[in-house]
Amino acid sequence: GAVVSQHPSRVICKSGTSVKIECRSLDFQATTMFWYRQFPKQSLMLMATSNEGSKATYEQGVEKDKFLINHASLTLSTLTVTSAHPEDSSFYICSAMGEAFYNEQFFGPGTRLTVL
Amino acid sequence: TQLLEQSPQFLSIQEGENLTVYCNSSSVFSSLQWYRQEPGEGPVLLVTVVTGGEVKKLKRLTFQFGDARKDSSLHITAAQPGDTGLYLCAGERGKDSSYKLIFGSGTRLLVRP
Numbered sequence: 001g002a003v004v005s006q007h008p009s010r011v012i013c014k015s016g017t018s019v020k021i022e023c024r025s026l027d028f029q030a031t032t033m034f035w036y037r038q039f040p041k042q043s044l045m046l047m048a049t050s051n052e053g054s055k056a057t058y059e060q061g062v063e064k065d066k067f068l069i070n071h072a073s074l075t076l077s078t079l080t081v082t083s084a085h086p087e088d089s090s091f092y093i094c095s096a097m098g099e100a101f102y103n104e105q106f107f108g109p110g111t112r113l114t115v116l
Numbered sequence: 117t118q119l120l121e122q123s124p125q126f127l128s129i130q131e132g133e134n135l136t137v138y139c140n141s142s143s144v145f146s147s148l149q150w151y152r153q154e155p156g157e158g159p160v161l162l163v164t165v166v167t168g169g170e171v172k173k174l175k176r177l178t179f180q181f182g183d184a185r186k187d188s189s190l191h192i193t194a195a196q197p198g199d200t201g202l203y204l205c206a207g208e209r210g211k212d213s214s215y216k217l218i219f220g221s222g223t224r225l226l227v228r229p
Binding site (some may be wrong): 004008032034036040042043044045046049051055091093095097104105107108109112 | 156157158159160161164176204213215216217218219220221224
């Protein structure tokens with residue numbers, strides 16, 4: 001199967017700072033990448049969908065100015081949490097989909113963000 | 117409100133027992149996927165069911181898609197400690213640029229040795 005990586009795997013930051021999370025498809029071209037957030041003991045909630053070269057589509061209730069998504073290439077998408085606050089602490093997971101794997105999403109290992 | 121409700125939310129059983137997890141919705145999905153997720157990791161796809169009434173088997177796991185494509189179940193026979201994890205169903209919606217996965221509320225399974 002295809003491999004998706006995330007970096008960093010965990011990050012601790014101070015309140016008010018910005019944090020960037022990278023999502024890479026290692027062995028395939030990802031035309032679409034998804035960003036999810038998962039709070040402890042809860043399910044995955046879709047935050048946004050990003051297609052290479054175009055603006056991300058955000059789910060209702062997700063602030064696009066706070067969660068900046070960039071999908072500049074077919075193998076890389078980034079999520080920047082701007083002016084992070086403790087309530088942004090969560091497990092952020094990306095997934096990637098490519099034309100070679102019709103409608104199958106491959107998930108990254110997740111990034112644990114803790115905002116102090 | 118969760119579009120896809122899973123039950124039970126939590127299940128603790130003894131090794132060797134059987135169990136069933138349910139995934140229910142009032143909406144129709146083009147297909148439904150089941151994932152297992154371990155702590156600190158991303159979910160891993162177990163199976164995709166597409167046709168109403170479809171039954172798929174994966175070793176000790178049996179997946180069923182409801183006739184109306186609104187619900188699904190996962191049955192595990194003779195559970196083992198290695199089956200411990202968070203089980204998630206996810207319904208597929210839309211296509212091309214509007215495609216998305218809607219995840220269920222999750223079922224946390226603990227299999228005690």
